[in-house]
Amino acid sequence: xxxxxxxxxxxxxxxxxxxxxxxxxxxxxxxxxxxxxxxxxxxxxxxxxxxxxxxxxxxxxxxxxxxxxxxxxxxxxxxxxxxxxxxxxxxxxxxxxxxxxxxxxxxxxx
Amino acid sequence: xxxxxxxxxxxxxxxxxxxxxxxxxxxxxxxxxxxxxxxxxxxxxxxxxxxxxxxxxxxxxxxxxxxxxxxxxxxxxxxxxxxxxxxxxxxxxxxxxxxxxxxxxxxxxxxxxxxxx
Numbered sequence: 107x108x109x110x111x112x113x114x115x116x117x118x119x120x121x122x123x124x125x126x127x128x129x130x131x132x133x134x135x136x137x138x139x140x141x142x143x144x145x146x147x148x149x150x151x152x153x154x155x156x157x158x159x160x161x162x163x164x165x166x167x168x169x170x171x172x173x174x175x176x177x178x179x180x181x182x183x184x185x186x187x188x189x190x191x192x193x194x195x196x197x198x199x200x201x202x203x204x205x206x207x208x209x210x211x212x213x214x215x216x
Numbered sequence: 217x218x219x220x221x222x223x224x225x226x227x228x229x230x231x232x233x234x235x236x237x238x239x240x241x242x243x244x245x246x247x248x249x250x251x252x253x254x255x256x257x258x259x260x261x262x263x264x265x266x267x268x269x270x271x272x273x274x275x276x277x278x279x280x281x282x283x284x285x286x287x288x289x290x291x292x293x294x295x296x297x298x299x300x301x302x303x304x305x306x307x308x309x310x311x312x313x314x315x316x317x318x319x320x321x322x323x324x325x326x327x328x329x330x331x332x333x
Contacts, residue, residue: 138319149220149307149324150259157319193259197319202247203272204322208258 108133112194112207119184119214127179127210129194139177141170142193144209150193153179184214218242220325222308228331229298237293237328241310247320248291250283251307253327259307265291298332305329 109132119125131139138157142150154163156172163170167188169180179192195206221240229235241248250262261275265285276282280298285291295302309322 138321140321142324147326149309149326152321152323155319155321195259202264202266202320203261203274204249204320205261206251206259 108196108198108203108205110194110196110205110207112192112210114210115208116211117213119181119212121185121214121216122183124180124182124184126181127192127212129177129179129207130175131177131194131196133196133198133205135199136196137199138197139172140195140197140204141168141177141179142195144191144193153192181212184212186214186216188212189214220308220310220323222306222325222328224328225326226329226331228333230333231300232297234294234296235298235330237295237306237330239291239293239308239310239325241289241291241308242312242323243289245310245312245323246288247311248285249309249311249322250291250293251309252277252304253307254304262293262306295330298330300332303330303332 111130113128141153144150154170159174161172167182171178191209191211193209195204197204223238248265251259263283264272267288280296283293305327307327309324311320311322
């Protein structure tokens with residue numbers, strides 16, 4: 107069974123203090139790893155899809171990287187508006203099911 | 217274009233009543249997913265549709281839960297004889313395969329918050 111573990115559960119940063127969120131996964135035949143952002147009371151918002159180890163993608167202050175066992179979401183010089191829960195998910199094998207982690211709740215303090 | 221929409225946004229019901237939750241996917245998206253998100257929990261997969269068929273119903277928690285999709289578009293999730301443990305946010309997502317046909321990038325609706333009293 108596919109497993110996705112995110113750490114830390116919660117992270118509090120000062121504005122401008124860069125950090126990384128971790129997503130460890132155990133799957134058979136990874137086809138894609140996804141990062142989403144979820145604001146309170148809203149559905150998840152798509153950020154990135156990574157397909158293979160070594161791949162990197164960037165969007166504004168966010169950069170996602172992928173290895174064979176984990177993915178990192180690097181946040182550079184975060185701003186208060188980056189505060190949200192960040193979700194990691196995987197799709198693997200021949201299945202359409204997407205398995206989500208429980209997320210990292212990020213708070214950026216001005 | 218328009219995103220995924222869900223209705224109602226909030227639903228309060230009494231224990232034992234039936235509820236129907238609706239999802240309108242992005243036009244042209246062939247795949248549709250339902251998830252449940254309980255307070256402080258991750259997204260729990262419920263069911264997946266490809267077109268009108270549901271090849272994966274493995275996540276439905278009990279036979280009180282059912283879903284259908286008509287015309288390859290709108291989907292309805294029905295919960296019969298609701299219980300208090302059914303209280304959660306129910307999220308719908310739709311997707312279309314990437315150009316490489318490898319994975320399904322999902323786009324989510326805002327969810328329906330269900331409260332069972």
